[in-house]
Amino acid sequence: MLQFFSGLLRSSFLFRPPKCLTLPHQLHLKRLKTRLKIQLSLSDDYPHSIMDYQTENKENIYCNIHTCEKEYLNAIDYIIKHGSRRSNRTGTDTLSVFGMQMRYNIREAFPLFTTKRVFWRGILEEMLWFIRGSTNSNELKDKNVHIWDANGSRSFLDNLGFFEREEGDLGPVYGFQWRHFGAEYTDFKSEYGKTGVDQLHNVIDLIKNNPNDRRIIMSAWNPMDLPKMALPPCHVMCQFYVNNGELSCQMYQRSADMGLGVPFNVASYSLLTYMIAHITDLKPGDFIHTLGDAHVYVNHIEPLKIQLQRALHPLPTLKINRKVTDIDDFKINDFEIINYKPHGKIQMDMAV
Structure with a gap:
């Protein structure tokens, strides 16, 4: 594919448009030539161009099962080398790139990264907490x-003006939006029952009964509730896709802390x-991660350079130990990570 575009750029048609073309057509060709030049110049350094995926060999469209982590590391390397320095609400500057995408093959391995130890139990507990609809940190x-x-501390809540809110009450964040979108939020102790829209239930119902639907979407971004949240959602929405007995997911993340947040x-x-694949009798397919502001905090640069030098280890597998038919019935002991052999932890401080 790269050779095709290179040849196209060298062609006299692109560099010398025929005189018979009108000026608008000539301008269009000039813009096309510029875009192709940019794409070609990026392709050597930046592994997330479309050229990496447009290939006749389907096995190469998706990253090798045990080297998917390399996509993440390549993105970090690119941001450190080419990102723009930007200030933000935390007071710690970032190097930032807008618009990146990574695709992870999750069919036979689970993307729990190995170049540093990732807190698996924390990931699992948080997901079960989301599913419960809880907003109590x-x-x-x-x-x-x-x-x-x-984010649930007394000082953080007071700084946001939530003086009457109890410590640990995050407001109508992820779990509330997943299970009660549109309901009126009062506090983390209230019972919300079936109020609002249970988006998670609707997603599962569509996957079971209308798997070709293009609206299998769950959103945590509710503009009416943003002022009530301790932290607006970073991972904003996800869409599910069923094909050939497999379930894939694409998630859009408006703000992506590459060092701490993204592995999680x-x-x-x-x-x-x-x-969701388990309870709908499907197999996991791909996870596609689309990033808006993908950034590296400046105090994470040196720790991440250490991580970039580490050798990749094979990714682990995830086993679900018993048959579960209801998303609300999962327990922490239902999950087992097998053959996770990461490098050691790398300390990075969270910007708040």
Whole structure:
């Protein structure tokens, strides 16, 4: 494919448009030539161009099962080399690129990255917490999972003006939107029953009964509720796709912390895909991760350079230990990660 485009660029047709073409057509060809030049120049350094996927060999369209992590590492390397330095609400600058996409083959391996140890139990507990519709960060804290502690702290809530809100009450964040979209949020102790739209239930129902539907979507982005949230959703929405007995998921993430957040997010939505595939009698297919503002915090650059030097290990597999038919019936002991042999932990501080 690269040779095709290279030949096309060298052709006299692109460099010297025929005189019979009108000016608008000539301008269009000039723009096409520029775009192709940019695409070709990026293809050597940036592995996420369409050229990586447009191939006649289907096995090469998807990353090798045990080297999918390389896509993530390549993205980090590209951001460090080419990202724009930007300020943000946290006070810690980032190097940022807008618009990236990575595809993970989750058919036979699970994308729990190996170049540093990823907190699997935290991923699992958080996903079950989302599914319960909970917005109480204390529930995770009590299980020794502290990923939401800072956003639910008294000082953080007070800084946002939530003086009357109890510590740990995050507002109508992910789980509430997944299970009660549109309902009126009061606090984390209230019972919401069947109020609002249960998007997760609707997704599963569509996968079972109308698998070709192009509207199998779940969104955490509710503009009416954003002012009530301790943190607006970073992973905004996901769409599911059924084909040849496989379930794939694409997630759009508006803000992607490549060092800390993205390894968590990749495993989290891959886990959700496994869970939904299990209860709908499908097999997991692909997880496609689409990023808006993909960034590396400047205080993560050196730790990430260490990670980039580490050798890839084979990815683990995920086993679901018993037959579950209802998404609400999953328990933490239902899941087993097999042959996870990562490198050691790399310390990176979270920007709040």
